[in-house]
Amino acid sequence: MTPVFISLLVILLLMMAAGILMLARLAFQQKHALVALRAEEEAIVAEERRMFHYLHDLGEAIWRDDQQASMHRLIVEGAIRVTQSSGGALYLFDEATQRLVPRHHSEFCAPLIEIPQRVRQQMKDNPSALLNLLRMHAVGVDEGLLGGVFVQQKAELVANLSADTRLGADAVDAQQDITTMIGPLSFGTRRLGVLAVTSPKSGRSYNANDFEVFNSLIEQSAFALANAMSHQEAAKSRMDQQELLNASQIQQVxxxxxxxxxxxxxxxxxxxxxxxxxxxxxxxxxxxxxxxxxxxxxxxxxxxxxxxxxxxxxxxxxxxxxxxxxxxxxxxxxxxxxxxxxxxxxxxxxxxxxxxxxxxxxxxxxxxxxxxxxxxxxxxxxxxxxxxxxxxxxxxxxxxxxxxxxxxxxxxxxxxxxxxxxxxxxxxxxxxxxxxxxxxxxxxxxxxxxxxxxxxxxxxxxxxxxxxxxxxxxxxxxxxxxxxx
Structure with a gap:
């Protein structure tokens, strides 16, 4: 063989090898993309399944005449499961006091309010002082993060809770490196309250899709909550009417x-x-x-x-x-x-x-x-x-x-x-x-x-x-x- 021919053969072999490597890399990338796509599809299916179970549980609760506390807990725990968060809280609007009242605050939900100095002192000796405050402290509709979301009637994705100035200048440890999604609950013209989920940034980072799912969740939660309230009000009205009828019968006697x-x-x-x-x-x-x-x-x-x-x-x-x-x-x-x-x-x-x-x-x-x-x-x-x-x-x-x-x-x-x-x-x-x-x-x-x-x-x-x-x-x-x- 001539030297020229040998050179051409080597070049051809090298080109074939490069092509094989390129095809292998492409196959690997396609396989990786398919695996990622399959994982994403499975995540979406799982998310849809969690949402379905959540809505099913809400629907069942409405017609079971559950106590309001049970309904409130169901909404928060369902929101945590659907969004795969660490904690959640539900605040409902009280017309008499014009305040947002905590109705269910899960144990691992980050504080969504500014923490008073006296509670910070109590927390040093009694770690449960913070959770006690969060489960009891009502917020004015014009106060802080919760009030802002309620008044503006617009959901928010807060990437860093401790950096939000509506919680005050000095965040507590439980507010550090926390991300949250928070949205208003309303049905028609009736403003019902605020629902929030939180998670440490190290374990969960909410994205645009999560926020879209959360918006759908608060809409469905508000609908279910309004229906539950109407159902319970009707049941109470029927009970009150029956009591009046009983009293009337006694009076007639x-x-x-x-x-x-x-x-x-x-x-x-x-x-x-x-x-x-x-x-x-x-x-x-x-x-x-x-x-x-x-x-x-x-x-x-x-x-x-x-x-x-x-x-x-x-x-x-x-x-x-x-x-x-x-x-x-x-x-x-x-x-x-x-x-x-x-x-x-x-x-x-x-x-x-x-x-x-x-x-x-x-x-x-x-x-x-x-x-x-x-x-x-x-x-x-x-x-x-x-x-x-x-x-x-x-x-x-x-x-x-x-x-x-x-x-x-x-x-x-x-x-x-x-x-x-x-x-x-x-x-x-x-x-x-x-x-x-x-x-x-x-x-x-x-x-x-x-x-x-x-x-x-x-x-x-x-x-x-x-x-x-x-x-x-x-x-x-x-x-x-x-x-x-």
Whole structure:
């Protein structure tokens, strides 16, 4: 072989070797890229799986009626798992105090607030002092990192927590070399709070993809949290409504089960609450010496407070009526007992009538209540009986007793007496026109010849027609007594 040929052969062999090395390197790079791509795909799949399990757990929790603390813990622990963080914290907005309140702060979550100097001192002797602070300390919505994210309603990726000036100039060790993702929880126009995850930079470095996943996570968490709140509020409302219904049933049991049988009288009474609970009440009393009594009362206000006062009235009336000498003396004793325990904005109007043993003479005392109306069969006229009187609870004793008096009157066969609360005369039609006392008198005169039940039923029917199907804004209570012989 010639030297030239040998040289060409060597060059060719070297080129082939270089090509083989290049192909080998390329194959290695492709293999490495495939391995990296496969690892990335597996990481994404794992991340999606963690997110799926998180959302599934949230959905289950909403409909399990979990306690709120369980839901809060689930949100934080789920966020930690999805983002593979070391710790997390959930702060919720409290409208009453306008502060962000820690609802769940995991043990290894870095502090997201400025640490007071006193706590720094306590930490030297008690390492748990920091975690105790983090789990209890609420933050104003305009304070620090948490407040800033809440007000701006924008998620942040903080690369170095200790360098963030919103945490103060001097970070504690637990804030050093920490990275965090923090975002606002909101649903529609409702701002719910802030969710954060943290991790040491040495173990976890959040990237753009992590931040995108975190943004999706806070959006789903806010949706789940808002639904859980609505579900729990609805459950509480149902429970409250059931409790009100139970209280209403108890209150109805305390009203007379049936109309009494009094010698020489026919009596009828009715209570129609404007709401679940009534602030009106009426009762019939069998008194010593062959006497009988009827009481009607109207507590200012509505709801549970007014209903409780009616129960107190009933109990005290039954206790005091057996020993007092007159209707006004009974009301005076009741007032002295109940007035000290009533709020300044509450009072009770009452009428108490006693039928004497001979069943012709009646004595009425009125504590600021509507005048009693007496229909006279002989004339067909209606008389108003209104002895002076002060509402129960307005004065604790002396003034009430000086003002409140008795008035006695006779009833003859056919005469009919009506006691009623202002839910009757103050009922308004859709145009704002009151039913009025004059109309009550006209209705009494119309129905009295047919007896007490007709008086009660007729007035209620006419009220319903007057209201045009609307519900009365106030309780309606009536008692009618008619002399028979």
């Amino acid at each position: 305390l009203l007379p089960e049936h109309d009494p049988e009094w010698p020489g009288f026919v009596v009828a009474g009715k209570n129609i609450p404007a709401r679940t609970l009534s602030g009106d009440y009426f009762d019939y009393l069998k008194l010593p010496g062959g006497k009988f009594g009827a009481v009607i009362a109207d507590v200012s206000g509505k709801g549970i407070g007014a209903a409780m006062i009616t129960v107190m009235c009933r109990t005290l009336m039954r206790a005091k009526s057996s020993s007092a000498s007159s209707p006004s003396a009974v009301l005076a004793a009741l007032n002295r007992q109940i007035a000290p325990d009533m709020r300044e904005d509450m009072f009770i109007t009452m009428s108490y009538v006693v039928v004497e043993k001979d069943s012709t003479k009646l004595t009425l005392s009125r504590a600021g209540h509507n005048a009693a109306l007496l229909w006279r069969k002989a004339t067909g006229n209606v008389e108003a009986i209104h002895p002076p009187g002060l509402g129960v609870g307005i004065d604790k004793g002396d003034v009430f007793e000086r003002v409140t008096k008795d008035e006695s009157f006779e009833m003859h066969p056919g005469d009919c007496l009506l006691l009623y609360t202002d839910g009757v005369n103050e009922a308004m039609d859709p145009k704002g026109v009151e039913f009025g006392e004059e109309r009550v008198q006209d209705k009494l005169a119309k129905y009295a010849p047919q007896g007490p039940k007709a008086v009660i039923g007729g007035i209620i029917a006419d009220l319903e027609h007057f209201l045009k199907g609307r519900r009365s804004h106030d309780d309606i209570t009536l008692i009618a007594l008619q002399k028979t012989a």
